Amino acid sequence: MNKRTSIVRETLERIWSNPGSRVGIVIFAFIVIVCLAAPLIAPYGVNDMDLANMYKGPSLAHPFGTDGMGRDQFTRILYGGRYSLALGLCAAILGSGVGAVIGSIAGYFGGKTETMIMRIMDIWSSLPSMLLCILISATLGAGFVNTVIALSIGNVPTGVRLIRGQILSERNKEYLEAAESINCSTPSIMFRHLLPNVVSPVIVDATMGIGMNITMAAALSYIGLGVQPPTPEWGALLADARTHILNYPYLIMFPGIVIALTVLAINLIGDGLRDAMDPKLRK
Amino acid sequence: MSKADEVFLKVEDLEVIYTSGKKNVQAVNKVSFELKKGQTIALVGETGAGKTTIAKSILRILPNPPAKMLGGRITLEGRELTSLSEEEMLDIRGGKIAMIFQDPMTALNPLMTVGDQIVEGLLLHNDYDKDAAENRAKEMLELVGIPKDRFVEYPYQFSGGMKQRVVIAMALACNPLLLLADEPTTALDVTIQAQVLDLIRNLKEKYNTSMILITHDLGVVAETSDTVAVVYAGEIIEYADKRELFINPCHPYTNGLFGSLPGMTEGESRLKPIAGSPPDPTDLPKGCAFAPRCPYVMDECIESKPDMKEISPGHFCRCIKAGKEI
């Protein structure tokens, strides 16, 4: 009890002690490292064409086969991971971050501000997020940044609702009154007292959001929006191969498996994070 | 049927543990007591002492896991409950033994009308058809002082005191032989508390129901019970007739409880509380559980657990110094 353990460290230890999320962390770390180290690991150049070796099935030379231009699929998946992971991460942080800020404003000030913000969110989410993404990326056009923006716009209302709900349940707690009675300033009450107690579900949501955004980005590329070939983003690889599904199924299989594995790992981590941050489970 | 002074409920060496992770918590440790027909025994103790666990293990409704009954026998009218099958227990629960819970706010299903909740139990334990059960339920409502046209209302439409009346009606609807009342008035306001306590007492007398009353309030004990068992860290540490216990408390913990009461009598300006806090249930002392807080502690107390001693007829105490001058 006299040892000074920080909450962050305690949380990390608890995630690690959960077997599910430990598996998730290992898989995710492996994928991230391998993708970051793509130039070192990849056996070929990302756009190296080899017209002599088109549509070759998986072999020792090409573990995931080659595509219609003889490009090595394994190499492209490694490089593509950088796009997909970055897309997911940026969109999740941006979306949840903006959502959290707006939600805190709504929750903390209450009254008319809150009503107005929540009505706007109702309209904002009257279109399901995937649909909104499709429209916005059609408007903004293809490309990495545009896709990030399109994805994160869809994430905002969830973030707003989450943190507002959390603040609502927290804002009548006596420790906030206590803080007021000992002359804490408003920013101090907000950032030192309120925020640390409401932020955990947003962190969990943002974590899970990474996975969801990777999937959505892939779907966008697949239907011809979002990041486009020849960028090797995972969804774009699938879009590239869609017409050859019956002849060359491996071109569809491997990118999909990698997406599923990555998202699975992230979800496992998210689940562990949720349990680790639950104050009810903390002893 | 048993005669009035025959032992009606017998609990012997009851032992319950909770498992959390790798740790075992000894929630109830070798608890034994008896109850005669129509009488009330009070289990007194502080939060976490294991009172509720004792009551729930009589009904066998402890969640397993984490709770596990390690040993002991519970006999009701000569029938051993501990060896009954789960099917047979369904008849006992609500039929022979009923329970009143501490918090009326959460003890009722918020999505069912109070009427249906009383009817539910009636249909399970009687040969009533639906109409008969409804009539009986309305009768019960009137009996506890709720107009019968509130039969169709939902729990949220009742105040705390009213809800507790519904819970009482529900418990008594099937004329149980034994009533387990778990802090039935703690969550209520003082004046409402008095009403509910009087109601329980009157109904209990009317139907000659026996009762196990769980409470931390010595005032409630004084007004309601016949026998008292003081529970500390899962053990009964003192057990006697109410009058005997109030006039001649023997265990240092019982004495401490009395000393902690801001009494209604004039005079004292400072309370004489018990030092320290109740022990961590995952890490109970080897010897007497009360030893770390006891003002009269000796080496022996720390080394081994004292036995229950009968210091006068019917007055038991788990303390080395019991019966000696302190």
Added chain:
Amino acid sequence: MVKYIIKRLLGMILILLATSLIIFTILYFTPGDPARTIAGATATAEDVENMRHIMGLDKSYIEQLGDFLYSTFIKFDLGDSWVYNKPVINEMMIRLPRTLFIGLSAMALNLFLGIVMGIFAATHEGKWQDSLTMGFAMVFISCPDFWVALMMILLFSATLNLLPAYGIGGIQYYIMPIICSALGGIAVNARQTRASILGVFREDYITTAKAKGQKENIIVWGHMLPNALMPIITSIGNGFAKIVAGTPVIESVFSIPGLGLYMLTAINSRDYPVVRACVLFFAFFTAISMLLVDLAYAFVDPRIRARYQTVKKKETK
């Protein structure tokens, strides 16, 4: 209650108006000139200018918006397709049943399987049945639905030759699209149901029911499930929205000429009246399912029902 529904329907109109505004604005600022696209690659500048006039694109933003809102909400006219010069509504009515069939079937599947799997897992908490169900749920949540669709085509159409891969026809054409639309939602609902049931497991009123001597089965279905239902309903509502949003992708994988695919094609050919009409329909559908979710809350919980009834009382005063 009726008053409440009417009030909510009025609110829905406001939401649809706002959605119209947003979608119109988004499309208005989309780069590229629809008139040029539609006039064709060989058209002269004059032709394009002409076309622009015919389409009303030479008017100001406010005028165009006014025209659009007026014809949609007052005349209930969704306009003509720029590409085919036919009323959008006719085209939509042809496609609507396909989309609706897939969507509604997926929702039913979603609801039923999600809850059953969740309860199954919850009542076997910590045992292998629990781990297995939740493991499956986790995997299905993680797989992109369109990729699962592609894999199913590979397995059931290409390899086993059991189901048709593309297009429409008899019921067999819809089996895979429905399953793919529902999978993710089923998994989410199963997880939510399990969590909610476990959440009410230790509630006092469950102990009360046990103390009454009620049987385990009736406690689970009669006491736990209704009380656990609120978050499950929320999750089902979200599932509906997801299914709606997933239609374009799923329809595009299976080449089903439904509303989703119609909208995607229209986006690519800059056929804005079609895009607007489809989006409005999706928004309408989402709003209706949200209303159903709210009504379901009231159906389950007397406290919420009472709140609606007091609203009613006040209005009649």
Added chain:
Amino acid sequence: MPLLEVKNLKKYFKVASGINHAVDDISFSVEKGETLGVVGESGCGKSTLGRTIIHLQEATDGNVILNGEDITHVHGKKLKEVREKMQIIFQDPYSSLNPRIRIEGTIEEPLRHSGKFKSKAELKEETNRLMELVGIDERLRNAYPHELDGGRRQRVGIARALALNPEFIVCDEPVSALDVSIQAQVLNLLMDLQDSTKVSYMFVTHDLSVVKHISDNICVMYLGQLVEKASTEELFRNTLHPYTKALLSAIPSVDINNPMKRLELKGEITSPIDPGPGCRFAARCPFATSKCKEPQKLREISKGHFVSCCRIEEIN
């Protein structure tokens, strides 16, 4: 001059179904080093009264006078000064401590905000002194609230309230969430602190035996109004208002030889929302007549003993 004077204080809330008269025209005064007990059942406005006095809520009407100075509507720097003189101890030791801040941080915070302690060493020394004063072991300095039991948490709350040497502390049911043995420890602590620092308490509780033990004067509240006010001794010797009598007789007595004869009340506490002009207790009062429908005045029956009931002469 009394330390604190409350004159005709009112606090109303707008709620969906009308106006909640949570605190309705309450006056009293507290001398230095004294304890005023405020007793009532849940919903009678006793907690709101405490919070309004120390400026956690804005008063609707009336005055709060501290050391002869009207502080009802102070702001900014002045409010900061007032808050340093008036503190609060909360009922629930679980929700009144921020779960993410260490014990040390919670106790240190008011010191830091006061700006009176410049160096880290000074701060540390002062927190040490406070922890020792309320009896928290030095080794718990780095613990989080969830690692402590209810009694220790409540001690932390007391240390936080004491940090700035206030002259007046509102104790909002500080012992009602605690077990009997721990409750007695905390009560003793509060009384010892009063002896050494001459702080005044307003002790809000529903428990008459506790209030009798600790208070010099007692106010009994019912639905936002004062029904009886007297010195502790006088109130228990010469109980006048029927509600006070009912409260007293409702407490289960430990004295098994003299069971209390109970004055049973009808029904339950009614709503403080848009109450009528008459006696608010009349609906439950066994002695109510048509006279009780008229507004009641707080009358001084004997020196310092005020009662708001028109029928006390007849019923006593």
